[in-house]
Amino acid sequence: MxxxxxxxxxxxxxxxxxxxxxxxxxxxxxxxxxxxxxxxYHVKAVFLFNLVHFVTWPAEPSAADLSPFSIGIYGEDPFGQVLDNVIKGEKKFDTLIVVKRYGNLEELRTDPCNILFVSAKAMSQWAQIRALIAASAILSVSDVAGFPENGGMVNLLKSDQRVQIEINRTAVDEAGLAVSAKLLTVARLVPRKL
Known part of the structure; x- marks a missing residue:
């Protein structure tokens, strides 16, 4: 037993x-x-990096003010290390491109970036983020339906197993940025909601 x-x-x-x-x-x-x-998100990381080449910022920084060109991610990071690997060794304005990750508005306020990807989980703060970056030449990007209609500039939306680019040209122009004609021909232009 x-x-x-x-x-x-x-x-x-x-x-x-x-x-x-x-x-x-x-x-x-x-x-x-x-x-x-x-x-x-690997495909979206490549798209995000390529925006560096298809968007023109208002002025190239002087040699004395050469801080790194940066791509920021606000909220939960869906890319992991993929974006870091995509931009590794790449340059803009003769400086290496870096990735910054933000967990709150104060971090963004004190250490801004050139391109800001707003994650889906951070969209509840989009109005505050938009107000904070409104007077800056920061390209706002997300991958959430309705982002450009709500004042976002570029949306990387998955559609039929492809990534479709949506652009709110009014928001881009108001930030003093310019999108290349090549990018505009492949993007879907989206008007902002009134």
């Missing part, structure tokens, strides 16, 4: 084996979704 300690040991082993099987099944089932999301 089995002792109570042997029964407990057997139950623990069975529970551990069952838990392992559940975890393996969960990982196997989730992998295609996770892979697609990683691939989507």
């Amino acid at each position: 089995a002792t109570p300690s042997l029964i407990c040991l057997g139950l623990r082993r069975m529970c551990a084996a069952l838990l392992t099987i559940i975890l393996l099944l969960t990982c196997c089932c989730a992998s295609p979704c996770v892979a697609k999301q990683i691939e989507e």
Whole structure:
């Protein structure tokens, strides 16, 4: 006859084996979704970097004021290290491009960037972010439906397994930025809501 300690040991082993099987099944089932999301944000990271070449900022900084050109991410970072890898070694205005990550408005206020990607989870703060960057030549970018209609400048929206670029040209012009004709021909122009 089995002792109570042997029964407990057997139950623990069975529970551990069952838990392992559940975890393996969960990982196997989730992998295609996770892979697609990683691939989507790799493509969006490349688009975000390429905006550096298709947008003109009001004035090139003087040699004395050469702070790094920066791409900021406000809120939860959907790119992980992908964006850092995409921009590694790349330059704008003769300085290396850097990635900044912001968790609150004060960080953005004290250390602004040139391009600001606003994550989906930070959209509840979009009105405050927009007010903060309104007088600056900061290109606002997101990947949330309705972003350009609500004053955002560039939207990288996934549509039919592709990334579609939406541009609110009025918002871009008001910031003193200029978008190249090449980018405008492939983008969908979106008017701001009144």
